[in-house]
Amino acid sequence: MFIYGETSSSKMHVAGLLPFTPPADAPRDYLRRMVDDARRQEVMPPWNRKLAYPRLQFSPLHTWVTDTEFDFDYHVRRSALASPGDERELGILVSRLHSNHLDLTRPPWELHVIEGLEGGRFALYMKIHHALVDGYTAMRMLGRSLSTDPETRDARMFFNVPIPKRSRPTGAGAQSSNPVTATLRALGAVGSTVSDGVGSAVDLASALVNTQIRRDGDFGRISGSASAPHSILNARISRNRRFATQQYEFDRLKKLSSQHGATINDVALAIIGGGLRKFLADLGELPDRSLIAFLPVNVRPKGDEGGGNAVGAILAPMGTDIEDPVERLAVITAATRASKAQLQSMSPAAIIAYSAALLAPAGGQIAGALTGVNPPWPHTFNLCVSNVPGPREPLYFNGSRLEATFPVSIPIHGMALNITLQSYADTMNLGFVGCRDRLPRLQRLAVYTGDALGELEAASS
Structure with missing residues (x-):
């Protein structure tokens, strides 16, 4: 891909x-x-x-x-x-x-x-x-x-640095040199795979129904594939990029997280949403409805050494239509909690399939950006916000202290802004990357997220 x-x-x-x-x-x-x-x-x-x-x-x-x-x-x-x-x-x-x-x-x-x-x-x-x-x-x-x-x-x-090799299973689960045993084990694996596939299909069907049809209870808070407004973020992009950074003390976000029963990521989304609200208002481009973010989700098992790609996705509102910072955080928290609860009931394979189905309509969004013709229906999402957990201890390279880790990600046609968060030691680091020609003065957005954090702290005290 x-x-x-x-x-x-x-x-x-x-x-x-x-x-x-x-x-x-x-x-x-x-x-x-x-x-x-x-x-x-x-x-x-x-x-x-x-x-x-x-x-x-x-x-x-x-x-x-x-x-x-x-x-x-x-x-x-x-x-x-x-x-x-x-x-x-x-x-x-x-x-x-x-x-x-x-x-x-x-x-x-x-x-x-x-x-x-x-x-x-x-x-x-x-x-x-x-x-x-x-x-x-x-x-x-x-x-x-x-x-x-x-x-x-x-x-x-x-x-x-070589990648650590995965250890081979030992004991009852180890591979056998006996061809009969090996054949029986292979047949069992096929049966297990078929069973897993059926289970994943059921999970996927249930998730799509919850997202696109059901609007009751917690499922009503899940963002579907056609809920994002038209915005300048959904335009055709050029080859030129602009990059900006921001860094906050992790404890500031953690305190707000505890006060409001939200996750650190929810708090980050809320301050980014507040920053986007001011940034787009300055440009005269603030939509009436909330911007929707595509949030990548890691679906690897705990302890996986990594390799290749293994990501799912959810959609979440940024609360850019809400002036009150506490209300904005509450709306975001409810939406992400419902989406995560849905994913937790699914297998990793089903999560990836669900993510593909959820994001499939974005093809029309990209085509519209390329042609300059906006479709009459809403977009799938307006921007991407990722959170990549980083090391929580200060790190050194041959005596040099690492001060921060700022991610630099990918804008695409139909999504001119990509924001990635990365925790490191006692800080949260934000990397903003966008199309230079579509989003002038991107550094102002980084500054405005700081203003939004201060507003949320003041409203929470």
Whole structure:
């Protein structure tokens, strides 16, 4: 899907911006040594894999092969900010880097080592095609390349760290060399698969009925596939991107979560909704009805090491039609609680199937954006808001302290804004990425979410 979606304007890569403070004893050539050390180490799967047939974009079957002529200097690059090296200069550089395509004839990732930040700091901008890994997997891999010990000096770059192998089952569940036993076990697995498939189909049918037909009780709060208003977020996008960041103390969101019986994610949605309300009002583009967000949901079992993609989705209101911040949070909380309760009754396979059915009408939304003709019916969603849980302890790379993790995601035709949250240590980090030509002055939206957080805190005291 992510390979098929690659166009001159819609680029299917995600990224992360990681600012660091180097150790006090860092030599002047600290970054050069970092890159040289990584160059001497083996590049591990999946970072050495490329598409077998990259020029056949719409091949019915894509596979990965090992790049036997891996070019380290192409994938790992150094950049420097113009003085004064502040957040504005960093945002401009990342916006430019994120606007460029990945070369799909090579392993689809790049790492940019950015120096010249204020105070002698530096940043890593990691850019990865979504076909290679999802956000969950990327965070697991990042975690394996960092340390909680500031004195550690043997850390390796993420592409030098092997993925842990899944342990094989032992005892009664282990594979047998007996062909009869193996055959019986295989037949049992087929039967189990058929049973699981029937169960998933039932779950899916029930979920679609609850979402599209039933409007009683908790199910009445679930957003369906045709409830999003027309907005400037649903236009055709250009190839140009704009990136903005925001960071809040995690305890501020946690306190509001406890006060209102909401999740941290609900609180984040409420302040983003408040920020969007002001941002769109400034542009004279605030719809009468609430914007609807598409929320990706991780469907991996706990402890999964990751790899590939495994995500479902729900739709939720952003409360942009509600002025009162407490009321906005209450509406969002009720809606997400109902949607999550529905997913909890479903198998992972059913969740993915349900998500596909829920988002299928977005094809018309994308076509409308491409042609400039809005359909007479409502949109499926207006924007995407993701939450990727990150490490809760401060992390270090060879003595350099990681200050934040800012996600950089994917806008597409019909969805000109994508916002991703990522918790790290005692902070919540927000990355806003949008079409530069459709959403001017995107940094203002990041600022307005801060205003919305203050308003919610004031109304809750």
